[in-house]
Amino acid sequence: MATKLVFLLLLTAFSVQAQAKETPADNYKAYCVQCHGSEGTGKGVNVRDMSVVPRDHTDAKSMSGRSDETLFKAIKEGGPSIDKSILMPPWGSTLSDEEINDLVQHLRMLCKCKFG
């Protein structure tokens, strides 16, 4: 019994560690900056040949036109899920729902704006 308990505890500790949450700033730096740019202005290192320019996350006007749910969906399922570009890929296998929610809040910080 005691052995089983220790095993269970170890298993729990391991799975928590394996799914350790990243900070939204680190997730943004890892996955978003390549296209949306180090300043979040949509001028990432990848944009030269793109047919559609990535969203400027500091643009309060356009960002306030998107609800948190829409931003969540775009990150999780990719651009086409909100009728936007295929160049924005789905990050649902990379990020947990909690991390995506954090990223949405990070975007609100960058645009200094709310929906509506």
Next chain:
Amino acid sequence: MKRMILVTVLGFSGAVLAEGGMLQESCAACHNIKGPATQTLKAAFEKKGPALFYAGNKYRQEWLVSWLQKPSRIRPAGMYYGGHIKPGPKGDEIDTSTLTDHIALSKADATSVAAELMKLKPHNDLIAKEKIESGTISKQMGEMAFNKFLGCMACHLIEPEYGGVSGPELYTAAKRLQPQYIVSFIRSPQAWEPKSMMPNKNLSEVNIQKMVHYLETLSKEATNGH
């Protein structure tokens, strides 16, 4: 005297290589050769080169032998890309001053290191799941499918001067990588590297197979062009 030292050094390097010593001594400074895969972004940001602990599941041996003798950059913005960009007038650009070149090995060392790397196969299970269906796809059709409809070019160069630069170049991928690895990695990048910069695009089996055919088409063209 000099000759004696040279012979000693050569003899030593041969002995070290025979034990896979170069991997431990030199390669391990920049590459993860023992596993497990990187588990945190903080560690991913520090990466100086791709993980090699599953090299035997990933690379084509003949390509390793040739590349190690004449290494060229595969990721235009280095690894990790965020450590090699700077703000420019039109947006972020690659800061080439921060990029370092890979050392070139002699033919003998390259052959021996490649042989050692090919022994590293911890992911035979992932490879065994994959089958390659033969087929071809024209460059034009491939471009339509994978750039217009799937958007690979956002992060990858599909020609030497066309595409994104944060990921590895795609036009040489089929020359570098085993087809089963390509299929497995596209199907689930996170199964290989939990902190991979590559998203899982949830491609259908048909599209994954077509992707391999397209990469083969691109690589053949790149070879012919050289």
